[in-house]
Every structure is written in structure tokens, then in C-alpha cells.
Amino acid sequence: MSGLMFRFPFRRFVATMPDKTKYIAKSGTYPKGFLINGVSSGVKAKGALDLTMLVSEKPCNAAAVFTKNAFQAAPVRVSRETLQQTKGQGIQCLVVNSGCANAVTGSGGVQDARLITALADKAVLGRGDGGLPSTLVMSTGVIGQRLKMDKISSGVMKAIEGLGSSHEHWMRGAKAICTTDTFPKVVSQEFSVNGQTYRIAGLAKGAGMINPNLATLLGFFATDAPVAVEAVQQILREAVDKSFNAISIDGDTSTNDTIAFLANGASGGPEIDVSSPAYEELKQSVTGIAQKLSQLVVRDGEGATKFVTIRVRGAATEADAKLVAATISNSALVKTAFFGEDANWGRILCAIGYSGAIVNPKATSVSFVPADQTESLRLLVLGEPQNVDEERASEILSHDEFGLDVDLGSGNHETVSWTCDFSYEYVRINADYRS
């Protein structure tokens, strides 16, 4: 094989694989009354961190959203069951393991997930059998293999011993849920409403290159605000809809995807329900953190060298706007063109055209939006291709970040989503994942 065959993309790869360490939080303001730790249980090779425990000193109101995949992993089934049994109240622990997804593991896998729940309940809270569970579980990693429960059990004990609330503890927690992620993802924030101060933190792990590529997406938010359980559920749903669902087609999810939200009330102050003055503020705060986390997931997309913001406007319905954004985001041809810094906007139109949304070619306009907020480059205006300045196009696409603006001219609905490009590195990672 001639080296020349790989000339162009190799240059690209070497030249611009962006430095992602800048996205790692250097400090944080974390919610009161939560302790966290990340340890090596031995499920992953070479002593890599692979088990995270989050423990609240007080019982939490909690909610979670789960994958819609028909094959639901054991931890998804067990955590869902726990939230149903407890009505989302009295949750105090979260155990997340990486390296083994405990998915498609039959009834044995469900028993394993229940055992982790019981183990944490007993070790942390001293609870015996018979009571309601107070632990949620999540797993990510290889599908179809049983958990090594001896390692998980000793991992849980090890994690409990080292629990803490420092920035370093939260970072270890974020690292131990990672699989092919290249950096840990933590976002935290403090905010005040009516003189009362609340803190909130969120952790997430990446979803590979995101759809249609489906590594597992896991995340959780913890706040010390006192929040009614209905408000916890409502806030989580809305925040996820505007963040993690904007990097993934609805339903197009792995066996394990789970995002949880726990509120322990350690801040004090009156309980926040859906009619409280603080409700909107809290919802926006959680949504903002969820968006930052989901953007970090995209930035850390497997092999990603580009971060692309896709704004779809003028759609006949919100569903159409999302469909067009998701179809562009998931087109391998569009994504490889982004990697090649190739202004091949025909592929973008093609994706719009087969999205299934209502598309009127003569009403459609498409532009590249430079990350530096200089003027957009119009590619198509009301269906007419523009005389594109290829040099300017290449300049825009040469940056780590840029945007794509699609106006369907068919209504007044819009959406924003985020995606990444498709590189050699993606193929390498995924051809070799289990090795």
C-alpha cells in the first residue's frame, strides 16, 4: 500500500486533532451532602478506574430517563423498578460500573444488578433485606458478558472507604464511568434564588461518536436544592430533551443509556415544586449543565476533530426540525466531508432531502457559520446554489468548531443540535474496541 494513498487525511489528522484537555474542569462548586468516589474494581484491565459511587447523606428525591432500546440492560430494568417501587423517594446511592454493560445477560444479569443494589443499601445505609431499595445502578461496557460480581463487590467496599466531596473526588467519579472517553466530563454550578443558594453538579460519559454509533450514554446530576419528586422528574425530562436528546435521535439508543437526577435538600430552604419561584431557575440551571455535558460528549466523540453546531429553522413542526438536524448529524458522508474540511454541501442537502421532513427545495437555504461570529457563508439561498468562495469555505471548516444553519422556509419551528466529524480514528477505535 502506497503511503500516498493516505496523504491528504493523514495531514489533516496530524495537523488538527484538537487538544481536548482544555475541556476538563479544573475546579468546581459541588452540592452539599453528597460524597463520591471512583475506584478500580478490576473489571477493566490494568487497574483502570471502573466503579463510581455517589452517596447522599440525606435521602433524595430522584428520577431517571432510560434507553428506549428493546434490549434493556439489567441495570436499566432494576433501576427503573427501584424508582417505581420507591416512587422516586428515599434514594441515597448510585453505583456505576464501566467495562461490562451487564446487558443481554438474562435473568442472571438482573440478579447481579439487584445484588449491587442490596450490597450498597447494606454497606452504606446498614439496611437489611425486605426494605425498599435506595440505590440506583448503571453499567457501561461490553455487551453479553456477566459482571464479575466478586470484583464489583469488593469495588463497592473500596469506593465507600474513600468517599469524599473534593473536586478530586468528583473527577475520580467522572473518570471511573468512562469507556472510550478521552477525558472526564464534570460540570458544576452555584446559583441563588431569593437569597437561597443552591449547588448542582453533573457527570457524563460519552456516547462514542454518538448516533448511529451508539456507545452508551450515562450521566447524572446531583443538587442540594430541596425539590419535590414531580419537579425532579419534570426538570430532568425537559433538560434531557434540550441536551442529550439533541445529540441523538429519539429511540436510537444503546441498551444501557441512563440519565439520573438526585436532589437531597442539603441546601435548606423551602421545597421547590413546579409552581415555586425557584423552579424555572433550577430547570434552566440543570438544562444548562446538561447542554454543557452533552456538548462535551460530542467534543469527545470517538475520533472527533470537529465540533459542529447544527441549527435548523423554518421547520413545519418541531419534529421535522429535529429530524433534519438528526439526519444531517448522522450522515456518514456529511461527517467524513467535515473531517476532510471539504465544503461538499451537496451531501448536506442530500441528507435534508431524505430526512423524511417536509422539505420544499425552493424555500430551503443553507449556510456555514464561522465559530468566530464573522459573516456566514451562504451556500444555498431559496433553493439556488450560490457562487461559493471555496477559500472562505475551507477557512471556516479548518477550525475545530463551526456551525451549519439550515432554513427550511416551511414554518416557524427550530432546533439546535451538536455533532462531530467522522475520522480514521473512529474506525480504529471501533474496529478494535474489544481487543
Place this chain on the structure above:
Amino acid sequence: MSGLMFRFPFRRFVATMPDKTKYIAKSGTYPKGFLINGVSSGVKAKGALDLTMLVSEKPCNAAAVFTKNAFQAAPVRVSRETLQQTKGQGIQCLVVNSGCANAVTGSGGVQDARLITALADKAVLGRGDGGLPSTLVMSTGVIGQRLKMDKISSGVMKAIEGLGSSHEHWMRGAKAICTTDTFPKVVSQEFSVNGQTYRIAGLAKGAGMINPNLATLLGFFATDAPVAVEAVQQILREAVDKSFNAISIDGDTSTNDTIAFLANGASGGPEIDVSSPAYEELKQSVTGIAQKLSQLVVRDGEGATKFVTIRVRGAATEADAKLVAATISNSALVKTAFFGEDANWGRILCAIGYSGAIVNPKATSVSFVPADQTESLRLLVLGEPQNVDEERASEILSHDEFGLDVDLGSGNHETVSWTCDFSYEYVRINADYRS
């Protein structure tokens, strides 16, 4: 960048990029009364063949199926118009150009496509303005650029000068419609019904790595059988449904996709309509050729090193069977695992689970099927993961061809589709396509 990073897949790539020259037809039996040629018009660089003309000595009954993309290329709109105006009768020419798709080129592009039609009508048939058109047009290549009509015009004249009916002429015709294809795709056949002998030939060009990757799929069949126009339409629809549609999600098509069928009756004998004894035989023959061509398209998928036959059985509906097959076929994670020869069947289940089809995990079984017809390797039986012999799995996946058998256990509908893997080479080709 360390060479070690690329260790594993490079070995794979170098070791097993299959020799595809074996799929090139060495000879053929071509339909009487058709002349063909492929020439260089100069639209493509370096004198590459880029314009094919097929001419029938007699008027043909003809039909075509077109892309469902909302952005329909000018040649699609004009050919559709021609078939409507002529009711599919009296067609005698087909002009296909590669290198420029004449898509998203506004009203000017439509005029260009009409001009090619008129040019061929006049040059081949001596027809002036005003009569019904008798030429179909197809284009493939870069989107958003106007055709260089001076080059196309002289290309048409050049093609006419060299028309012929030899195997070499058909091969040149097949070469000149290619874009990123690595070999020309021609299939021909002779068959007899009730003592009457017919010949049929088909040409196609590849659809990149096929969905969701959407390079353009073009193809046409020509037969010397005398076929009623309704039968031409019906046969084409059914043949495409079992061939080209089995390598592509319905509707998920490029701006230019077109498959045409022309019957000139040069064989003599009675006209075949849907109730004729020869109808089924002809339909099976066209379907067989369409399947062979669509399989060649998959084998020539951009960067493809594996040819995978996906059989989905036990589906509740035929639509469900197709949905599951298409979802597996289009999963970048599944395809990169095939490239890595990694028996990561969890990704296959994942794709089944998010396909949107009715899936009962406990009724689902999945096996790898070796190309040599030795025993299948069961991965999942009625929802229970099997103790998989990884060595045997690797052995099966190390071949250029293998199969995947999915039994949904939810009904009695089934489908077969074909797909390929996802390699570095795919990324290279598509990052660099316009350069």
C-alpha cells in the same frame, strides 16, 4: 503519531482487501438491437470515461424508478417528465454522464438536461423540435455544479460515432457511468421460454458504501424481449424491490438515484404482458440480474473488505423485517466491528433493539453464518447469550464473505439484504472525494 496506534487495522487492511477484479464480466450475451458506447467527454479530469450512450435500433417500452429524495436532480425531473409524456413508449436512447450530478442546479440545470435529451433525439434519430422526446438522461457526480454543456454535447457526438454491440462496448458503457466505483458492473443473461430466446443485460454503478452514505445509485436493464409497457413497469418495480431496495432503506436515497428498464422487442415473438407465460420467467431473470448487480454494488462499497448477507426471519411484518435488516446494515458500529473482524454481537443486538421494529428480546436468536456453508455459530438463542467459541467466530469473520441470521420469533415474514463493512479506506475516499 505513533505507528502503533494503527497497528491492528492496518494489518487487517493490508492483509485482506479482497481482489475485486474477479467480479468483472469477461464476456456476455447481450440483447439484440442495442448499441452502446462509453467515452470521455472531458467533464472528468485526465480523460477518464464519463459519458455512456445506449441506443436501441427500435423504439422501446421503458420504465424507471427514481429517488424519493426531496431534492430531485434535474435529470430525474426531466426523465420522469419524458416517461409521463410518452407513457413509456418510443424510448430509444439513454444518456448517462458521470463527474457532475446536475443536482441542485435550479432551472438552468433542468434546461441542460432537456438539451441533452433534444441533442440525442436529433443526433441519433434525426428528430427536430416539437415531437415527443425519446431519450432518458441520468447523471452522477458532484452536486451543485452546472454541467459543462459544450463538453457534454461533443461527448454525445463522440459516443454516437463509436456505438457498437460487442462485450467491449458494454464494458466501456459500464465504466463511463462510474464515480468512486473500483470496477465496472455488467451482468447479462440469455434465457428461453416456449422455444423463444431472449437476452437481457444490466449495468449499474455503486452507491458508495450504500446507506446512510448515499453516493448515487444508477442502473439500467435492456432486453430484446417484446414487453408491454405495463409489464415493463411492473417487472422493474418488483425486481428493484428485491435487489437495490435491499441494499438501501426506502426513501433514503441520493438526489439522482435512477434505475431504468428498456425492452425493444428485437428478439421477435409475441408481446409479453403480465398474463403471458413468459412473464414470470422474464421477471425472475430481471430480478436475478438486478440482485447480482446490487450485490456487485455492495462488494464495491467504498473501502469495503467484507460482503455480509443479512437474513431476518420471524418478523411480525415484512416492513419490520426490512427495518431490522436496514438498521443493522446502516450501523457504523456494526460495520466497523465487521472490518475489525470482531465478533461484537452486542452491537448487532443493539441495532435490532433500536430499529423500531417489534422486538421481543426473549424470542430473538442471532447466528453468524459461514460462507462455506459449514455449521452456523449461534450467538444468541431465544434471548440467551451463548458461550461463543471466539476462535470459531474470528475464523468466520476472517473471510471476505459471511452471513448474519436474525430470527425475531415474532411472525413469519422475512427478508434478505446485503451490506459491507466500514474501513479506513471509506473515510479516506469520502474525506477527499472532491479533491
